[in-house]
Amino acid sequence: MITRIGALTISQSPRYDLIDPLYNAFPDAEIIESGALDFADVSSLPDGSDAYYPLTTTLTNGDIVTLDRDFLIPLLQQACDAIQEQDVEATILLCAGDFWMDVIGENFFIPTTVAQNVLQAMNMLNVFVVSPIISQNEPIKDKWEFEKFRPTVMTMPTDTDTSARIDWINQHLTDEIDCVVLDYVGYPVEEILKLQQGVNKPLFELGQLAIATLYSIIG
Numbered sequence: 492m493i494t495r496i497g498a499l500t501i502s503q504s505p506r507y508d509l510i511d512p513l514y515n516a517f518p519d520a521e522i523i524e525s526g527a528l529d530f531a532d533v534s535s536l537p538d539g540s541d542a543y544y545p546l547t548t549t550l551t552n553g554d555i556v557t558l559d560r561d562f563l564i565p566l567l568q569q570a571c572d573a574i575q576e577q578d579v580e581a582t583i584l585l586c587a588g589d590f591w592m593d594v595i596g597e598n599f600f601i602p603t604t605v606a607q608n609v610l611q612a613m614n615m616l617n618v619f620v621v622s623p624i625i626s627q628n629e630p631i632k633d634k635w636e637f638e639k640f641r642p643t644v645m646t647m648p649t650d651t652d653t654s655a656r657i658d659w660i661n662q663h664l665t666d667e668i669d670c671v672v673l674d675y676v677g678y679p680v681e682e683i684l685k686l687q688q689g690v691n692k693p694l695f696e697l698g699q700l701a702i703a704t705l706y707s708i709i710g
Contacts, residue, residue: 494520494709497574497582497596501563502548503528509585509677512698516706525574527566537562544630546588547623560630564593571596583705587623587676587697589634602676602697605704607638610695615669619692620644621660622674631674643668653682657689664692673697 496517498510504526513522539545539559547557571594574582581598591604618640622628625646635642647656660671671690676698687694
């Protein structure tokens with residue numbers, strides 16, 4: 492019997508850039524994708540730039556939009572329900588946003604929650620968390636502190652090459668820091684591998700870790 496896995500995004504479907512790592516991990520599976528913005532009028536999306544927790548995503552036409560996390564909650568629930576009606580074995584959220592109390596599903600893998608559970612089990616509580624945009628620093632800090640971590644949250648420069656990003660991370664590491672967390676989903680796999688090889692502490696990306704955990708359970 493073919494394994495059916497749900498892929499939930501905060502954008503429109505399809506998002507091949509986000510689901511390709513799932514196909515790589517589960518080449519024989521059927522991926523059932525649904526996006527929160529499949530259930531919204533994308534011509535009149537409210538700007539979430541000033542929200543407490545703004546999330547950016549790319550539409551199928553290539554436009555990048557910034558949305559309020561709270562605006563996305565009911566749309567994500569609709570998308571999750573649509574997936575779970577199709578007899579999937581598990582559903583994975585392909586977003587680093589903190590939705591664990593707000594979007595409900597059976598066998599539902601949320602990258603932030605998965606990562607926090609794994610790192611707590613490894614007793615890695617002093618975390619250097621790399622944020623995608625400065626406006627997310629505060630809510631990202633809050634979500635890690637809520638689970639009793641001791642985070643240092645900073646936004647990594649994006650206008651540099653890989654070696655410069657490695658140097659930037661290493662310059663901010665202290666002896667007390669246990670690991671580095673890229674608070675991303677969909678960061679380029681090749682870049683993650685290069686960072687993991689060059690950074691002086693264990694480095695994890697939320698999406699990669701969630702997919703690996705899903706594979707360890709149903710792979």
